[in-house]
Amino acid sequence: MQVRNTQVMFYQLEEQLNEEASDENSLLHHACLQAAYFYRQKKKVFIYTEDQEKAHDIDEMLWAFDADSFVPHNLQGEGPSYGSAVEISWQNPTGRRPVLINLTQTMPDFSGQFSQIIDFVPCEETLKQLARERFKAYRQQGFTVGNQVAVTASKINEQTT
């Protein structure tokens, strides 16, 4: 199940100025953008969440996402048996997919089976600290870990076209 050379990329979320656009929403939004990006690259994605409620949140946002960046997706337990382009779950992945988007606070045990991992660094201090822990944990696994500032929607679109 292990793949060689897992690449991890951390995206630093920018400070949100108004209350509505919380850290949480910004995280979901960037996860959606990433999912859309990999869907257009024809790479299958697994989005891992803390619990069922969070899985539903990301599901809700992906479904409501701009129709021009439509992302076919399913929650684990619904949809086609082989899963769709993007699968969302708070449980272990069942099939093989190249890309993991991690929305949990710890490094998932199954990280090694993905060739690409997307993770995020929120702004809030405790969350930021947990992200640093994950950063180390990935590195201890021998993964190549990088980080960059999360780009805005318009820039992602430029990348995809």
Added chain:
Amino acid sequence: MTPVEIAFSKDGLLAKAINGFSPRQAQTDMAIEVGLAIEQKSSLIVEAGTGTGKTFAYLIPALLSEKKIIVSTGTKNLQEQLFHKDLPLIRKALASNAQMALLKGRSNYLCRYRLNQYQETRGQLDAQTLTDLVKVKSWATSTQSGDIGELVSVQENSAIFPFVTSTVDNCLAKDCPDYDDCYLIKARKKAIDADLVVVNHHLFFADMALKETGFGELIPKADVIIFDEAHQIPDIASEYFGDAFSTRQLVELCTDVLQVYRTSLTDVKQLGKAAEKLQKTAQSFRLLFNYDPERGNWREKAKQSVLFQCFQALKTDLDFLYQVIKLCISRNEAIDNCFERAVNLLSKYDIMAKFDDCSMSFWYETTPRHVVLHQTPLTVAEKFSDYVKDSGAGWIFTSATLAVDGKFDHFAKHLGLQQAKNLLLDSPFDYQQQSQLIVPRYLPEANNKNRALALAELAIPLIAASNGACFMLFTSYRVMNQVAEHLADKIDNPLLVQGQMGKAKLLAQFIEDPQAILLATASFWEGVDVRGDKLTCVIIDKLPFASPDDPLLQARCEEVRRQGSDPFSQIQLPQAVIALKQGVGRLIRDISDKGILVICDDRLVNRPYGEVFLKSLPLMKRSRDLGQAAQFLQDITS
């Protein structure tokens, strides 16, 4: 400014004549384009979202042009609405004295000859039919138009109507003793002389394909042809450019021949024998098909040798009957009519026997008693576009649902209208605020045995929240009835289920009883108009893809595959998109309407083609959360 722009302007003719009229850019834009197409005798395809006011946008430039105009729409009801409501208003506003006419299909007009015949020969009637006959008779003495739509006191589906109206087959045409007083002929004459005539698509294509002999003189005279509800045209056109041959026609011919034999030509014993023989063969032909009504591929079916032998026997017996009738020609008008029908049926038979023709789809459909064989062209594009070109008229095609993903290719390709100008006008409604599109989570798969139960359970809170303002639409009768059973056990709302009574009655009861909910099959809601709070929640069990078993669809898909394209994206997907758009249009009729559309089919979320649906539908707020959907409904009702 052009006269059209002036009419639509802030203090133009419309604003003066119509209370509360305010100019809207989309409507004016459409009117200007329609005016141009009329002037240049070109073709125009317009999608005008619900609420744009497209009726005015085509009628006004048409009337201002002072040319000869045909307006064709989807149903009789829409025809009447145009003729009795919209046109008088516009005519007044424009102070126009154009002559208008309403023309319906043959079966809408009283046939004096058949009414007299029926009074003389009728057998035992049940009480209802007898009452209806009395009403028809008294109305017949006073009616000007002979349009049976005037007879509001008689049910639309009364058993009396087939006996007092005519069909192409039993019409005696020029030989009819009542020819000079024929209501149908009068209505046609009036239509031909009028400046603007309102018809429906079936009538239009019957005329165009010359399916009614002695007709076909209406369209050639028109300078402007306008189709409303134009999304229906491709299917209707295919039907009329095709042919059909049914055992019903054979049996009716035999019945009429026997009637003639028993009353006037009693000396020709062979007539009776020949007719009885053909009648029997026609019946045994039906028995070779499955008991339950179905559709299928005739080319395949004809490979069964027993069935094919019986099909050949039809020809032998029909031929024999034809020979016998031929000997009786000109003994009376009734037998002459039978002779013409026999000739016609023989030629139809030959068409169905040549099922090797690859440019056509050959399919059959059975009813409890009869078999109909159909030959349908796979494409009408060439024929239709030639017709459009040769007509020298301006052609306008409009509907709220023509575009798929912002493009008109699907529609234009069907009719060979790739050269036509396109216009896409958004609805003025705020769909984000007024409506929601919900796809529930964790639905059981389509073939799961608990699916009906799951559908019923997810519907219950929505029915409660909408206070009964709810439609449930199904792709199969089986699932519809299962869900109805589950609901009957669990809720007290009266359930109106398709099949319990006629469509009109079902709808009337639904509107009357605030608690009643309606369960029907998906095709039910085209043309349904329920405004306001009585319809706020529509639940659909599956995306409206046509059944893959449909023989005509199969043939079209095969043809697309032969051309190296993908039948799913070319045919099935666009057709389902249009069907779903129709549905949304039924839910939100007005600027103040609110409602939710629940689609219990997660393919919309997890398949790539979901994107095509989303880009084609109005921009509704999307959610997968049934809880907040129920909240939205509750907020509407309270």
